[in-house]
Amino acid sequence: xxxxxxxxxxxxxxxxxxxxxxxxxxxxxxxxxxxxxxxxxxxxxxxxxxxxxxxxxxxxxxxxxxxxxxxxxxxxxxxxxxxxxxxxxxxxxxxxxxxxxxxxxxxxxxxxxxxxxxxxxxxxxxxxxxxxxxxxxxxxxxxxxxxxxxxxxx
Amino acid sequence: xxxxxxxxxxxxxxxxxxxxxxxxxxxxxxxxxxxxxxxxxxxxxxxxxxxxxxxxxxxxxxxxxxxxxxxxxxxxxxxxxxxxxxxxxxxxxxxxxxxxxxxxxxxxxxxxxxxxxxxxxxxxxxxxxxxxxxxxxxx
Numbered sequence: 334x335x336x337x338x339x340x341x342x343x344x345x346x347x348x349x350x351x352x353x354x355x356x357x358x359x360x361x362x363x364x365x366x367x368x369x370x371x372x373x374x375x376x377x378x379x380x381x382x383x384x385x386x387x388x389x390x391x392x393x394x395x396x397x398x399x400x401x402x403x404x405x406x407x408x409x410x411x412x413x414x415x416x417x418x419x420x421x422x423x424x425x426x427x428x429x430x431x432x433x434x435x436x437x438x439x440x441x442x443x444x445x446x447x448x449x450x451x452x453x454x455x456x457x458x459x460x461x462x463x464x465x466x467x468x469x470x471x472x473x474x475x476x477x478x479x480x481x482x483x484x485x486x487x
Numbered sequence: 488x489x490x491x492x493x494x495x496x497x498x499x500x501x502x503x504x505x506x507x508x509x510x511x512x513x514x515x516x517x518x519x520x521x522x523x524x525x526x527x528x529x530x531x532x533x534x535x536x537x538x539x540x541x542x543x544x545x546x547x548x549x550x551x552x553x554x555x556x557x558x559x560x561x562x563x564x565x566x567x568x569x570x571x572x573x574x575x576x577x578x579x580x581x582x583x584x585x586x587x588x589x590x591x592x593x594x595x596x597x598x599x600x601x602x603x604x605x606x607x608x609x610x611x612x613x614x615x616x617x618x619x620x621x622x623x624x625x626x
Contacts (some may be wrong), residue, residue, distance in 0.1 A: 387561035427566055465600070
């Protein structure tokens with residue numbers, strides 16, 4: 334089991350480098366399809382007239398809809414030492430709703446890399462931050478994801 | 488729909504029950520653009536050591552978000568939701584999303600409520616713990 338650090342200079346150099354943008358028009362059909370798939374029947378996602386009567390002021394996207402809005406290509410690339418990867422978790426922070434008709438620009442950057450010894454050997458943790466900006470230049474949300482890579486298990 | 492004034496530390500959020508069929512996993516794969524085969528191809532899931540296809544972590548995240556937004560209704564807003572994927576969940580299992588109020592504070596004029604949230608499988612084991620922060624209106 335390798336116990337030496339696998340964090341490279343290439344990886345450290347990628348920290349803070351923003352990806353190319355992904356640009357996404359927010360369509361009502363996609364919101365409705367997503368709300369149906371998660372089994373959430375809130376009026377905020379499907380009923381324009383009812384949603385207008387609330388503080389949302391119209392149809393908005395469910396909180397985790399953001400997952401659909403992929404960023405563009407990550408320009409700072411680095412070799413991954415291990416093939417095996419686990420999705421460790423997610424942290425969304427919301428600053429303004431995403432509305433039907435918005436255009437959202439999505440980018441991602443590596444913000445932190447560290448290692449921790451675990452059951453599967455020395456595990457590599459990468460924290461990426463996605464940023465979502467609407468057509469008014471307003472940051473509407475961020476998402477921090479944790480990816481855990483670990484040595485091949487023999 | 489709860490008002491900030493009426494919420495107390497220790498209050499439970501109303502449970503949210505879910506049970507995903509394999510059809511719903513395919514539906515979510517399409518709606519979320521996540522085509523990892525471990526969520527709909529039994530052979531791929533078996534090769535990875537699972538007893539069947541597995542539920543998307545992001546779908547569990549969506550359910551935990553719904554637990555919170557069902558509770559706050561259309562007057563509160565979700566400010567933050569954080570989840571950790573600690574255990575695998577399977578379709579057809581009865582899943583219960585639960586939550587508890589852990590704190591109340593006023594910050595920059597916003598009335599914020601902190602919650603612990605978690606998802607339990609059919610055996611009552613927590614597979615996906617997390618936290619949420621919501622902003623609520625006052626009376």
